Amino acid sequence: MKKTLLLAGVAGLFAFNANAMELRPYVGLDYNYSDAAIAHHDKVWGYHGTFNAQENNYDSATVVVGTKFNTNFGIEGFFQQSQNETRQFYGKNTSRIQSYGIDALGYIPLGCEQKFELVGGLGVGSYELKTRAANTDGEYYLERRDKDEGIGYRISAGLQYNVTDNVALRGMYRHVIVNGSDLDRINEFSAGVRYTF
Numbered sequence: 001m002k003k004t005l006l007l008a009g010v011a012g013l014f015a016f017n018a019n020a021m022e023l024r025p026y027v028g029l030d031y032n033y034s035d036a037a038i039a040h041h042d043k044v045w046g047y048h049g050t051f052n053a054q055e056n057n058y059d060s061a062t063v064v065v066g067t068k069f070n071t072n073f074g075i076e077g078f079f080q081q082s083q084n085e086t087r088q089f090y091g092k093n094t095s096r097i098q099s100y101g102i103d104a105l106g107y108i109p110l111g112c113e114q115k116f117e118l119v120g121g122l123g124v125g126s127y128e129l130k131t132r133a134a135n136t137d138g139e140y141y142l143e144r145r146d147k148d149e150g151i152g153y154r155i156s157a158g159l160q161y162n163v164t165d166n167v168a169l170r171g172m173y174r175h176v177i178v179n180g181s182d183l184d185r186i187n188e189f190s191a192g193v194r195y196t197f
Contacts, residue, residue: 022070028170030062030192032080036097038129039182054095054131055085062190066105074105078125093133097183101125103154115162119170123154127176129183150181160194168194 038054059082066076079100087093103123110116129148158172170193176186 026196028064028194058082121156
């Protein structure tokens with residue numbers, strides 16, 4: 001239900017923006033380095049504890065679709081997925097983070113030519129932590145797959161450099177607080193490119 005509401009909100013915002021006078025749609029791609037704080041719980045499988053099975057650092061890619069209403073305001077929808085990260089804990093354990101959502105963005109142009117812009121954002125997203133934990137000790141082997149979901153509230157700040165009217169480079173810092181999940185919070189650094197149509 002929460003995913004349906006989130007997608008409906010994204011569609012509604014884009015429909016509203018279609019009537020704006022300065023419609024400047026764009027697409028983008030980001031690389032992200034995420035430092036995640038995960039609440040590790042002791043889930044006992046037979047003789048083995050499986051807490052601390054997830055890695056804390058993730059490399060991921062984000063695809064974005066956005067538009068600017070005017071010089072100072074815009075919205076951006078995103079889909080982000082990390083690669084599988086491995087942590088050794090009584091065997092080989094892998095985990096990854098996946099998320100999607102929307103950010104409202106504010107821009108402050110700098111300088112006469114306005115090549116640089118300060119960028120700030122507030123957003124919300126659906127976050128999912130997937131874990132495959134395999135415990136092995138001699139003759140015992142147990143495997144478990146977990147999927148943990150929550151809603152993340154995002155605040156971000158960064159700098160954008162407009163190379164041309166169509167191409168921009170952006171670097172951002174983002175802090176995410178996740179409710180309803182073992183994935184408590186994320187500190188994230190991203191670098192990417194935007195292409196405006």
